[in-house]
Amino acid sequence: MESIGVLMASPVNPYLEQELDKRFNLFRLWEYPSKPEFLKSHSQSIRAVVGGVSAGADAELIQALPKLEIVASFSVGLDKIDLPKCKEKGIKVTNTPDVLTEDVADLAIGLILATLRRICECDRYVRKGLWKKGDFQLTTKFSGKTVGIIGLGRIGMAIAKRAEAFRCPVSYYTRSEKSDCKYKYYPSVVELASNCQILVVACPLTGETRHIINREVIDALGPKGFLINIARGPHVDEPELVSALIEGRLGGAGLDVFENEPYVPEELFKLDNVVLLPHVGSGTIETRQAMADLVIGNLEAHFLNKPRLTPVI
Amino acid sequence: MMGHQEQLPQILVLGPPSVFKPYEHQFTKKFQILKPWESSLPTHLFLSTHGGSVEAVLTSGIFPVTANGVLNHLPALRLIVTTSAGLNHIDLPECRRRGISVANAAEIFSEDVADLGVGLLTDVMRRVSAGDGSNLKIDGSIPPKSSTPSKSSTKMDREKLSSPPQVLMLRPPPVFLRFQPQFSEKFQFLRAWESDLPLDAFLSNHAQHVQAMLTHGGGLPITADQVLRHLPSLRLIVTTSAGFNHIDLLECRRRGISVANAGTIFSEDAADMAVALFIDVHRRLSAADRCVRGANWPITRYYPLGSKVSGKRIGIVGLGSIGYEVAKRLDAFGCRISYNSRQEKPSVPYQFYSNVCELAANSDALIICCALTDETRHMINRKVMLALGKDGVIVNIARGALIDEKEMIKCLMNGEIAGAGLDVFEYEPNVPKELREMDNVVLTPHVAVFTDESFWDLFQLMVGNLEAFFSKKPLLTPVLDD
Numbered sequence: 001m002e003s004i005g006v007l008m009a010s011p012v013n014p015y016l017e018q019e020l021d022k023r024f025n026l027f028r029l030w031e032y033p034s035k036p037e038f039l040k041s042h043s044q045s046i047r048a049v050v051g052g053v054s055a056g057a058d059a060e061l062i063q064a065l066p067k068l069e070i071v072a073s074f075s076v077g078l079d080k081i082d083l084p085k086c087k088e089k090g091i092k093v094t095n096t097p098d099v100l101t102e103d104v105a106d107l108a109i110g111l112i113l114a115t116l117r118r119i120c121e122c123d124r125y126v127r128k129g130l131w132k133k134g135d136f137q138l139t140t141k142f143s144g145k146t147v148g149i150i151g152l153g154r155i156g157m158a159i160a161k162r163a164e165a166f167r168c169p170v171s172y173y174t175r176s177e178k179s180d181c182k183y184k185y186y187p188s189v190v191e192l193a194s195n196c197q198i199l200v201v202a203c204p205l206t207g208e209t210r211h212i213i214n215r216e217v218i219d220a221l222g223p224k225g226f227l228i229n230i231a232r233g234p235h236v237d238e239p240e241l242v243s244a245l246i247e248g249r250l251g252g253a254g255l256d257v258f259e260n261e262p263y264v265p266e267e268l269f270k271l272d273n274v275v276l277l278p279h280v281g282s283g284t285i286e287t288r289q290a291m292a293d294l295v296i297g298n299l300e301a302h303f304l305n306k307p308r309l310t311p312v313i
Numbered sequence: 314m315m316g317h318q319e320q321l322p323q324i325l326v327l328g329p330p331s332v333f334k335p336y337e338h339q340f341t342k343k344f345q346i347l348k349p350w351e352s353s354l355p356t357h358l359f360l361s362t363h364g365g366s367v368e369a370v371l372t373s374g375i376f377p378v379t380a381n382g383v384l385n386h387l388p389a390l391r392l393i394v395t396t397s398a399g400l401n402h403i404d405l406p407e408c409r410r411r412g413i414s415v416a417n418a419a420e421i422f423s424e425d426v427a428d429l430g431v432g433l434l435t436d437v438m439r440r441v442s443a444g445d446g447s448n449l450k451i452d453g454s455i456p457p458k459s460s461t462p463s464k465s466s467t468k469m470d471r472e473k474l475s476s477p478p479q480v481l482m483l484r485p486p487p488v489f490l491r492f493q494p495q496f497s498e499k500f501q502f503l504r505a506w507e508s509d510l511p512l513d514a515f516l517s518n519h520a521q522h523v524q525a526m527l528t529h530g531g532g533l534p535i536t537a538d539q540v541l542r543h544l545p546s547l548r549l550i551v552t553t554s555a556g557f558n559h560i561d562l563l564e565c566r567r568r569g570i571s572v573a574n575a576g577t578i579f580s581e582d583a584a585d586m587a588v589a590l591f592i593d594v595h596r597r598l599s600a601a602d603r604c605v606r607g608a609n610w611p612i613t614r615y616y617p618l619g620s621k622v623s624g625k626r627i628g629i630v631g632l633g634s635i636g637y638e639v640a641k642r643l644d645a646f647g648c649r650i651s652y653n654s655r656q657e658k659p660s661v662p663y664q665f666y667s668n669v670c671e672l673a674a675n676s677d678a679l680i681i682c683c684a685l686t687d688e689t690r691h692m693i694n695r696k697v698m699l700a701l702g703k704d705g706v707i708v709n710i711a712r713g714a715l716i717d718e719k720e721m722i723k724c725l726m727n728g729e730i731a732g733a734g735l736d737v738f739e740y741e742p743n744v745p746k747e748l749r750e751m752d753n754v755v756l757t758p759h760v761a762v763f764t765d766e767s768f769w770d771l772f773q774l775m776v777g778n779l780e781a782f783f784s785k786k787p788l789l790t791p792v793l794d795d
Contacts, residue, residue, distance in 0.1 A: 102623035106646060110592035110622075117764070119589050120602040122757035127749045131742035131758040135487060141766040143581040165645030166585065262610035269606045276605040277598065278616075284596070286621040 001303055005045035007065075009055035012074050016292035020050065023296065029055075039064050048072060048299055053279060054261065056080030062089065070302045072295045075282075076100060076155075078312060079205040079232055086313060093312040094298040098154065099290040100282035105158035107281050108200055108230045109166075111254030112147075114275045115226055116140040116198075121272045140251075143167050148196030150189060150212065151203025151231070152178060159200055171196055174203075189213070193220035198228060205232035213237060218244045226252045230281050233259040242267050245274060256281050321345045325364055327356075327383070328373030328518060329510075330396035350511055360386035368392065375517050378403040384411060398422050477501045478783045481520050483512065483540070486529030486553040487763075492772045499776055502527075516543035523547060525782055527775065530554030531741075531759075537564045549782045551775055555579050555635075555762075556712065557792050558685045573778040576790030577634040578770045579762040584638030586761040587680050587710045590734025591643070593755045594706050595620045595678075600752055620704075620731075623647045628676030630669060630692070631683025631711065632658055639680055651675060654683075669693070673700040678708065685712035693717065698724045705730045710761045713738040722747045725754065736761045 006024040008017065020026045027046065032038040046065045049057050051073040059082045062068060070092040071081055078095060086093050114120055118139045125136055147163040149156045149172045160170045160183060171184040173192040178185070186192040189212055193199050199221055203209055213227065213236040221227060227250060229236055238259045244250040245268070252273035258264050261279055268274050282291065297309045325347040326333055333340065340346060347367065349359040360367075364387045372378055374397025384390065384407055393403060394416045408415055481503045482489065489496055496502065503523060508515045512533075524546050528535060535541065535550060541564055550560060551573045565572055593599050596619040604611055627643050629636045629652040640650045640663060651664040653672040658665070666672040669692055673679055679701060683689055693707065693716040701707070707730065709716055718739040724730045725748075732753035738744050741759055748754055762771075777789045 102647065103621055106592060106622040107596060109646075110589070110596055110598055113585060113589035114593060114598050114602075117586065117589050117760070119593055119755065119757060120599045122760055123593075123599040123755050124603075126744055126756040126758050129749075131744065136758045136760050136763060138491070138763050138765050138768055139760070141582055141764040142585045162642075162645045165642045167581070264605055264608075264610065266608070269608075275598065275602055277601045278605050278610045280596065280601055280619065283618050284621040285618045288618060 001300070004047050004303060005042065005067075006048040006050060006299070007042075007046045008050045010052055012052040013288050013292055015289055016050070016074065016295060019292060019296050020299075023300070024048070043067075048302075050074060050295055050299075051080055053077065053080065057086070057091075058082050059085045062086065062091065070094070070299065072298045074291055074295050077204060077232060079234075083313065092302060092308065094295075094302075094308050094310050095312055096291040096294045097310055099294060100287050101154045101158050103284050103287045104155050104230055104281040105162055107256060107277075108155075108159045108202070108228055109162045111228050111230065111256065111275055111277070112198055112200075112226070113142055115228070115252050115254035115273070116142050116145075118272065120275055142198075145198055146171065146196040148172065148186070148192040148199045149183075150174075150192065150199070150201050152181070152183070153202070153204075155230075156200075156202040159202060168198075189217050190220050193217045193225070196221075197224065198226045200228045201231040201235045203231060203235070205234055210234050211237045213241070215240045215244075218250050221250060223248055224251045226250075226254070228254045230256045233257040233261060238265065245271055322369070323347060323367060324369045324371055325349070325360070325367045325387070326371045327376040327378070328514065330371065330373035331518070332396050333371070350509075350514055357382060357386055365389065369394065371396070372402075373397065373518060374399055375402060375521070376514075378408075380404060380407045384408070384413070392416070398426075478525070478779075479503055479523055480779060481505065481523045481526040481544070481547075483526075483528060484532045486527065486532065488529075488553050488768050488771045488775065489527065491768055495772065496776070500779060512539070513543055516540070520544055521546060525549040525551065525779060527779070528552050528560070530556050530559055532559070535560040535565075537561060541565070541568060541570070549573070549779075549788075551778050551782075553771055553775060555583075556684055558712070562792065571782070571788060572792040573782075573788045573790050574792050575762075575771055575774060578774055579767055580634040580638045582764050582767045583635045583682075583710055583761040584642060586736060586757070587635075587639045587682065587708055587734075588642050590708045590710070590736065590755055590757070591678060591680065591706070592622055594708070594732045594734040594753070595622050595625075599755050624649070625677040626651065626675065628652065628666070628672040628679045629663075630672065630679055630681045630715075632661065632663070633682065633684075635710070636680075636682035637661070639682060669697050670700045673697045673705070674702075676701065677704065678706040681707070681709040681711045681715050683711055683715065685714055690714050691717045693721070695720045695724065698730050701730055703728055703731060706732045706734070708734040710736045713741060718745070725751060 001023055002025060004024045005027060006020055007027045007029060009029050011030060027042060029038060043065055044067060047067050047069050049068060049071045051057055051071055053075050056073060057071045062082060062085050068091055071086060073081060073095045076095050076097045081093060116139060122136055125131060143166045145168055147168045147170050149159055152172045152174050163170050171186055171192060173186050173189050186195060201213060218240060241253065242265050245253060254275045256277040257279055264276055268276060294310055301308045321344050323345040329350065347363055349356045352359045366389050367387050368389050369392040370390060371394050374395060378393060390413055392414050395403060396418055398418045400417055403415060477500045480500045483505045503520055505512060505515050523544060526547060528550060529552060547570055549571050552560060553575060555575045557572060557574050560572055562572060623646045625648050627648045627650050629640055629650065632652040632654045636652065644650060651666055651672055653666050653669050722745060725733060734755045736757045737759055744756060748756060774789060781788050
């Protein structure tokens with residue numbers, strides 16, 4: 001398989017690169033001076049693309065790679081892949097579900113706690129030596145607060161399970177109500193936001209869910225409400241969120257994702273009721289390795305004509 | 314006018330009596346005043362050092378004028394003037410032996426005292442309980458003898474106490490500061506920190522009839538020597554903390570003083586804090602937030618990854634109310650819970666280890682949730698940390714002194730443990746510089762229970778305990794012998 005050309009768009013993981021290098025002819029796009037240059041020289045050799053959260057396979061790229069057979073995403077989210085185009089051209093797609101579910105759910109709870117209890121600000125307070133001058137302020141209790149989850153897939157369910165251990169009543173919104181579900185259903189995001197204190201975004205990013213958190217939802221959540229986003233930046237109307245936070249119309253936000261990563265609105269830097277993370281939802285040694293193994297496993301299976309491990313299409 | 318001052322006769326003032334302060338200026342015009350309470354020396358040392366030529370003493374009605382305490386240190390003493398009518402605080406035979414004259418307030422108070430006596434009798438006969446004269450001003454006036462209702466009274470109307478019961482505070486607990494107006498509606502607070510007097514003098518002068526005290530975990534230690542021996546009427550100490558290591562319980566028991574604490578109202582918030590620190594250390598949340606705010610979104614592929622939280626082996630040190638809440642939460646993360654406690658708890662589904670070292674050897678992280686006692690001080694020592702291992706994490710939301718802090722810093726710097734989440738420190742609010750510069754620790758300023766919700770619950774609980782005491786009902790959250 002050493003002759004099979006595999007294209008990696010961004011340097012997501014050293015272990016993954018290393019393993020791909022061993023098995024395939026790996027092309028690292030970021031090492032080339034320009035994309036057009038690269039395509040001119042190598043487009044005929046590329047049979048697989050390894051995508052990630054910042055770059056996947058859009059229509060343009062798919063079009064430029066006539067020998068492309070499979071896109072293996074180093075993520076569970078598929079928003080960077082033009083799925084209809086892949087389907088049209090018979091290109092296979094795989095992702096990395098399940099292995100990162102727990103990590104992302106853990107992070108969601110960690111973000112809730114960090115935001116409500118102002119852990120990062122506390123840490124800054126101590127490091128600056130301010131504790132000697134006086135006690136820190138009171139913050140907001142997490143246990144027992146109502147948690148509303150948008151999207152009750154694997155990640156949403158894992159978040160719900162953890163929130164229950166904190167005595168939190170859990171409610172949710174999905175496109176249609178789930179049968180056999182013990183959590184309370186709301187038929188719209190605004191209604192969910194009006195009836196919970198902590199709103200967590202945990203659904204896939206599609207054309208329909210873009211800006212699902214808009215001004216109306218933010219207002220419904222209110223000055224004592226908190227928004228937690230561990231899904232995708234474009235789920236939230238970011239300028240609206242920023243002004244709501246600055247004006248105190250929203251109680252606080254814990255954000256792992258942003259509309260234009262790695263760009264984070266600078267107005268957020270001076271707020272003490274937000275926690276800002278650089279997209280680390282699945283960022284653990286254990287999970288990134290498991291994800292990398294899945295990508296490799298899927299690619300090997302495909303090129304050996306075996307069933308893929310985690311196919312999407 | 315220094316020269317003029319030095320020619321004035323010298324008097325030593327003990328107490329000081331309450332009449333002294335308001336008229337200090339007038340006193341100073343006539344006398345050169347020696348004020349032992351303004352010195353850092355203990356009184357008897359001050360007297361030995363400065364009282365060699367003192368001929369006259371002005372004292373309050375409460376300051377004990379004894380041979381050992383006073384007279385032996387004032388060889389030139391010829392006169393004691395007490396601002397009280399009563400003389401029981403002065404060793405009169407000893408004074409007679411030494412040729413020291415004594416003068417008191419004679420009858421100048423008699424009318425006022427009589428008025429008071431009549432007022433008290435009427436008061437007591439017309440209402441039911443408690444109230445030992447708490448409606449009196451705290452100005453050092455002769456404490457009234459506790460009146461017994463006249464035998465001729467038969468009816469006692471059940472009326473609500475019209476004046477609030479008195480509660481002593483040495484320093485203001487944070488919950489008091491937050492709910493001052495609400496507290497003050499219900500109780501009359503004796504605020505030791507607002508007085509210029511050193512504590513023992515304040516207590517001797519003003520708190521002799523105080524029955525209840527409100528204190529907190531971060532306040533002054535409540536020991537026999539510093540506090541209790543000055544409070545003969547004390548029957549209740551309420552602390553706003555769950556911990557009570559700052560109170561000499563044995564001494565309280567000896568003196569018949571009940572103690573109430575915060576019970577389990579903080580357990581959820583404290584457990585939430587433990588989990589917050591645990592996740593933060595493993596997933597590097599505070600470190601990442603620092604990165605982003607520094608406009609340093611890590612674009613390098615060598616940005617350190619975190620460590621997975623779910624499924625980790627957790628060792629809980631102390632499975633009380635807080636430890637149990639921590640266990641419940643981390644259980645939902647698929648963590649495997651073990652614990653060490655003074656006794657095994659057969660009703661819980663978690664693995665018990667009889668010593669902390671063994672617990673550490675079988676855990677990926679230790680979460681400290683136990684009380685600080687003589688036995689548990691520095692319980693987390695080098696041996697335990699080495700057993701925990703280089704991937705191990707310590708979370709402490711209990712008391713700083715449970716961990717050998719110096720040793721922990723060494724272990725962190727040498728990579729003998731991986732990280733720590735700390736809400737408490739040995740010498741709060743001082744946090745060692747080495748810790749404040751580390752990337753693999755998360756530091757919070759003893760805020761495990763600092764939420765709006767807990768403070769409100771705490772306020773209600775403190776009021777509840779005090780009200781129960783004053784109406785002779787059982788305390789809500791007594792600290793019991795175990």
